[in-house]
Amino acid sequence: MAKVRPVRPRWVPRSPWRMAIYLVLVGFAFITLFPLIWMIVTSLKPDTEIVQQPHILFPASPTLEHYQNVWPRANLGRLFINSTVFATTATAGALVFDSLAAYALARFEFAGRMFAFVLVVFAIMVPFQVILIPLYKLLSGLHLINTYQGLIIPRLTTAFGIFFLRQFFLSIPRDLQDAARVDGASALGVYRHVIVPNAVPAFLTLGLLHFMGNWNDLLWPLVVAPNAKMQTLPAGLASFVGQHVVEYGLLMAAATLAMAPVIVLFLLVQRRFIEGIATTGMR
Amino acid sequence: MATSPARRVPRRSDLTPYPFLVPSLFILAVFLLFPVASALVISLQEFSALGAGTWVGFDNYLRLLSDKAFHNALFNTFYYTGVSVPISIGLALMLAVLLNAGIKGRTVFRTAIFLPFVAPLAIAAIAWTFLLDPDIGMATPWLRALGINLGGWVRDSTWAMPAVIIVGIWKNVGFFMVLYLAGLQQIPREFGEAAAVDGANPWQRFRHVTWPLLSNVTLFVVVIAMIGALQAFDQIFVMTHGGPFFKTETIVMIIYREGITNLEIGYASAISFVLMLLVFFLSFLQIRFFGRREIRY
Numbered sequence: 001m002a003k004v005r006p007v008r009p010r011w012v013p014r015s016p017w018r019m020a021i022y023l024v025l026v027g028f029a030f031i032t033l034f035p036l037i038w039m040i041v042t043s044l045k046p047d048t049e050i051v052q053q054p055h056i057l058f059p060a061s062p063t064l065e066h067y068q069n070v071w072p073r074a075n076l077g078r079l080f081i082n083s084t085v086f087a088t089t090a091t092a093g094a095l096v097f098d099s100l101a102a103y104a105l106a107r108f109e110f111a112g113r114m115f116a117f118v119l120v121v122f123a124i125m126v127p128f129q130v131i132l133i134p135l136y137k138l139l140s141g142l143h144l145i146n147t148y149q150g151l152i153i154p155r156l157t158t159a160f161g162i163f164f165l166r167q168f169f170l171s172i173p174r175d176l177q178d179a180a181r182v183d184g185a186s187a188l189g190v191y192r193h194v195i196v197p198n199a200v201p202a203f204l205t206l207g208l209l210h211f212m213g214n215w216n217d218l219l220w221p222l223v224v225a226p227n228a229k230m231q232t233l234p235a236g237l238a239s240f241v242g243q244h245v246v247e248y249g250l251l252m253a254a255a256t257l258a259m260a261p262v263i264v265l266f267l268l269v270q271r272r273f274i275e276g277i278a279t280t281g282m283r
Numbered sequence: 284m285a286t287s288p289a290r291r292v293p294r295r296s297d298l299t300p301y302p303f304l305v306p307s308l309f310i311l312a313v314f315l316l317f318p319v320a321s322a323l324v325i326s327l328q329e330f331s332a333l334g335a336g337t338w339v340g341f342d343n344y345l346r347l348l349s350d351k352a353f354h355n356a357l358f359n360t361f362y363y364t365g366v367s368v369p370i371s372i373g374l375a376l377m378l379a380v381l382l383n384a385g386i387k388g389r390t391v392f393r394t395a396i397f398l399p400f401v402a403p404l405a406i407a408a409i410a411w412t413f414l415l416d417p418d419i420g421m422a423t424p425w426l427r428a429l430g431i432n433l434g435g436w437v438r439d440s441t442w443a444m445p446a447v448i449i450v451g452i453w454k455n456v457g458f459f460m461v462l463y464l465a466g467l468q469q470i471p472r473e474f475g476e477a478a479a480v481d482g483a484n485p486w487q488r489f490r491h492v493t494w495p496l497l498s499n500v501t502l503f504v505v506v507i508a509m510i511g512a513l514q515a516f517d518q519i520f521v522m523t524h525g526g527p528f529f530k531t532e533t534i535v536m537i538i539y540r541e542g543i544t545n546l547e548i549g550y551a552s553a554i555s556f557v558l559m560l561l562v563f564f565l566s567f568l569q570i571r572f573f574g575r576r577e578i579r580y
Contacts, residue, residue, distance in 0.1 A: 021381045028378060029395040032453065038421060039410040055421040065365035069485045080471035101307035108300035123315050125566040129535050130555040136326060138318060139308035154314035158308040187299045218517045223543055225330055238521050241409055248413045255406045266401040270394050272544060278465035
């Protein structure tokens with residue numbers, strides 16, 4: 001998996017074509033990035049420049065006032081803490097539990113393996129919206145609404161993660177494991193010293209996917225942690241939009257901050273991540 | 284890529300793997316399987332404001348048949364899916380082919396176009412709402428200069444749906460493009476060269492060599508794009524909240540409104556089973572076509 005192949009152009013078009021290709025790609029990349037660029041520059045503009053007509057993209061006198069103002073008003077500190085606790089804990093937990101289950105499915109033969117595997121595939125297909133309400137009722141019965149535990153525990157494993165890692169583990173040569181076994185390693189030892197070190201790219205890809213999924217999630221936190229003190233960034237900002245429709249300098253500052261962590265994480269590992277994602281698709 | 288897991292494992296089954304499996308299976312059983320079963324039970328009941336349920340059999344499902352709001356949501360979901368899936372896949376394929384044409388800066392373009400896929404959609408939707416706002420949006424005058432008038436944008440009963448579709452496409456094009464790029468790279472270049480020697484022009488080479496060889500990728504992308512589109516929620520919740528006049532109320536939005544806002548959880552669960560049925564149908568389609576390649580016991 002995640003095999004990096006050299007770029008092999010199937011046909012190299014001559015220059016007028018080439019120019020056209022560049023034009024289309026530059027245009028497309030510009031349109032794609034424009035809302036994000038606009039969001040950032042707007043967050044840096046004083047209010048007078050935001051309402052000024054015609055609009056000028058870059059701020060004449062950039063300011064951080066929106067950042068200073070939105071932080072207390074949208075209670076961003078709290079939202080950041082909640083999002084961070086939720087996304088990091090759920091991601092870390094899911095990587096551990098997903099990989100343990102994936103290891104069992106990929107490397108052992110046991111009674112009920114077929115059943116476990118079918119269960120995982122079934123779980124991948126279930127749309128989350130179906131279990132939203134029963135899950136709410138269940139957690140409410142356990143008094144876990146508006147708690148970190150309630151947010152996190154159902155996310156501590158994912159069927160997709162198990163499936164994804166199982167596929168990767170299958171591609172790790174068995175000889176490595178057999179050698180470790182001969183040296184007297186236990187099943188847990190093989191997991192720790194053979195499987196995990198050989199699956200770093202898969203952990204990286206899945207880790208970022210999980211982190212993104214949780215950090216970006218709107219529906220689940222909206223339902224299970226609706227209290228202002230327990231809201232995560234997307235849910236908190238969605239309700240903030242409802243209250244402050246006109247002050248969009250503030251909103252853009254909040255949006256920029258809320259987006260920054262995932263974007264930065266992605267840019268750090270983008271190449272490997274994109275290739276990891278691509279091969280996930282193909283499997 | 285997958286090798287048979289059972290290859291050199293002794294036949295005798297022991298207890299070693301179970302501890303590895305238990306934490307995940309326990310969480311899945313309690314927080315996924317049990318809720319699916321209880322959703323079914325809930326969908327057969329009607330709940331009072333205090334939360335006590337009475338059995339009503341299939342009444343909630345029968346109600347679906349005559350509920351105009353549900354029909355509207357179903358229509359909107361198909362509208363959203365029918366427009367966003369072909370456009371995003373078409374754009375993704377075009378961009379992938381262009382990126383694969385041996386150009387410089389391939390990685391930079393790829394990263395830029397992929398970026399929206401990692402950004403929180405609910406947050407990006409805030410930026411989109413204001414960017415194209417009819418009164419204060421920065422890009423609105425530019426589009427008007429090009430002869431494109433988006434009316435009241437998210438407050439316009441005609442434009443609200445295209446608005447949330449555009450944002451949905453924006454999010455997914457990069458992802459589908461990356462899947463197509465991976466598919467393109469698996470096509471040996473000799474195929475295209477051979478066609479070129481035979482005098483095929485670039486379009487003919489694409490039409491008769493590349494496109495047929497990408498059919499597996501296309502099928503996969505179509506299925507995941509449709510499953511994703513059926514579950515569209517985030518940008519709709521932020522940009523239009525299902526409005527104006529329920530013009531953008533999709534299946535997930537109506538589940539949210541009935542289940543969370545109106546506390547009609549029996550009815551909301553019945554609707555969610557319709558969604559599950561649609562998603563399962565697509566998933567089975569996918570497994571049927573890909574099963575032999577990826578799932579081995």
